[in-house]
Amino acid sequence: MALIGSFGDIVFEVSLNRVRTFDDFTRSASSRWAKHDRQQQKAISEFLGPELDEISFTMRFDVSHGVNPKGEMDRVLEMCRSGQAETLIVGDTPLGMDQWIVKSCKQGWQRFDGLGRLLVGDLNVTLEEYMRR
Known part of the structure; x- marks a missing residue:
């Protein structure tokens, strides 16, 4: 198994049995002026x-x-709705000065089976840096 990183209890990984990764990773920084x-x-x-700072990426489930697309997307949706702050790690490096919150997530439901179960979905995620002090 190749461990790419994590965001809280969401592990970005690639193995023979499971693919949970991200694409189109971007980070933006700006300054405040009066x-x-x-x-x-x-x-x-x-x-x-x-x-x-903000970070955006896309995940395909x-x-x-080896993943449940709806379950995976709903897990991130719950993080967004609850305001849960987590550490973001890529490789073995924590990113940012503290933690990150899910500022927004957009689900794309791509393919279903004959019973209406989601088989393939895309999730666009935007994280925002969270500073406690």
């Missing part, structure tokens, strides 16, 4: 500090790869 207006002059810019 502009102070002045009479008949250009505004003065003030650096306030870094903005919270396929029952033929």
Whole structure:
């Protein structure tokens, strides 16, 4: 088994029996600025500090790869709805300064069997850095 990383109890892995990985991983960072207006002059810019980072990725779940697509997507949905903060690890490196929350997730239901069970689904996830202090 190849262990790619984890987000809380969700393990990103590849093995003969299971594929739970991500694609299109992007991380964005920005800064916060204030502009102070002045009479008949250009505004003065003030650096306030870094903005919270965001990470986005897509996961594809396929029952033929040893996962329950609906169960996997609902697990991330519950993390989003509950505000649960978790550590994100890729390789053996924790990312960010603290933890991450699921800011949004978008499910795509791709293929079903004859009983209406989801066989293949895609999940677009956006994480936002979570700072306790």
